[in-house]
Amino acid sequence: MAKVKVIAEIANAPINSEQVKEPKVCIAVICRLKSTRLRRKALRPIHGIASIERCLMNCLAVPGGYEVVLATSDLPDDQPLTQFTLDNRVKIVTGDPDNVAERLLKAAEATRADIVVRVTGDNPAVSPEMMGYMIDQHIKTGADFTYAKESTMGTVGDVYTVEALRRLLQYSASLSHAEYLSFYFFNNPDLFNLNAVELPAEWVHPEWRLTMDEIQDLELFETLYKAMDIGPRPLTFEELQAFLLKHPEVAELNRGIKVKWRDDTALVRELNEATTLKKRL
Known part of the structure; x- marks a missing residue:
């Protein structure tokens, strides 16, 4: 009976901070x-x-000093x-040219991470502040996808x-539209726990386009970084935002460019169909 009593006391004891494993996070830049x-915009x-x-x-x-991985393909061109x-x-990790989920998983395994942040190499001014905020929100909720x-x-x-990525790959190793990985999570809320985060309102400027796909995008970034004389150092969103609010004409340089995954209705229909998983894992 004494042994049973000891086991019961252990089971009912409060968990302290030393017993809780802090999840390890890595940031994977897909490029x-x-x-x-x-061409060769990166x-x-x-x-x-x-x-x-x-x-x-x-x-x-x-913020947090997370490990960063550049995940590219194993093709000679890359x-x-x-x-x-x-x-x-x-x-650096290299892998399947088309399967982004597989490369994300390789990045996580290379750093022994439990959580992986996907950043696309198209975004030279990705915000350190916002990424830190997103990571914190993900950890708080324990979601599969934030x-x-x-x-x-x-x-x-x-x-x-990372466990959710493994589940997805177990379901379908090919993932024909893995370039649009988030669609596999958006379209299968019964399989994955989704966490939609509201960023602080002062960070949200839907009229600005700060990604690189067209020559006008390059012109915007060149104008911005040159005017601010940003050398080999990070650029915070606070700095970038202050400049664009003061110089709204710079944000006009790439205004009106269409976004394929959002504005091409035929592509969106194709993506929604292809990324909806038909049965439970």
């Missing part, structure tokens, strides 16, 4: 050089520094990206629990 509208200089390097510097500046280790502060309800385009990424 390739296959773009057709703005290598294009913005005020003298490659766009992908600017993105990586901002990821390294996310090998120039493997040089961007930023003095060995960034890990995303911003509304944001300034190009400033924030998605957050995934």
Whole structure:
């Protein structure tokens, strides 16, 4: 009976902070050089520094000191990206050219992470502040997938629990539309626990386009970084926002460019159909 009593006392004892494992987080920048509208855009200089390097510097500046991984393909055409280790502060993983989920998982395994943040290499000015906020919200809720309800385009990424990525890949290893990974989570709320985050209102400027797909986008970034004289250092959203509010004409440089996954109704219909999983895992 004494043994049973001891076991019961242990079971009912409060959990202390030393017994709770803090989840490990990594930030994975997904990037390739296959773009057709703005060829090899990740290598294009913005005020003298490659766009992908600017993105990586901002990821390294996310509060919390998380490990950053550049996840590209194993194709010869993408090998120039493997040089961007930023003095060995960034890990490099290569993998399937088309399966983004698989490359995210490789990035997580390379850093032994429980949570992985997906940032696209198209976004040189991704916000360290917003990424820190998203990570905190994900950890608080224990969700499978955390995303911003509304944001300034190009400033924030998605957050995934690694176990949820493994479940998705177990269901369908091919993932024919993995480039649009978030659709697999949006369209299967019965399989995944979704967490829609409302960013602070002062961070949200839906009229701004801070991503790189067209020559006008490059012109905006070059104008912005040159005017602010941003050298080899991160650019916070606070700085960027202050500049664009003071110089609204710069934000007009790429106004009106369509976003394929949002504005192309045929593509959206195709994505919704292809990423809706037909049965439970």
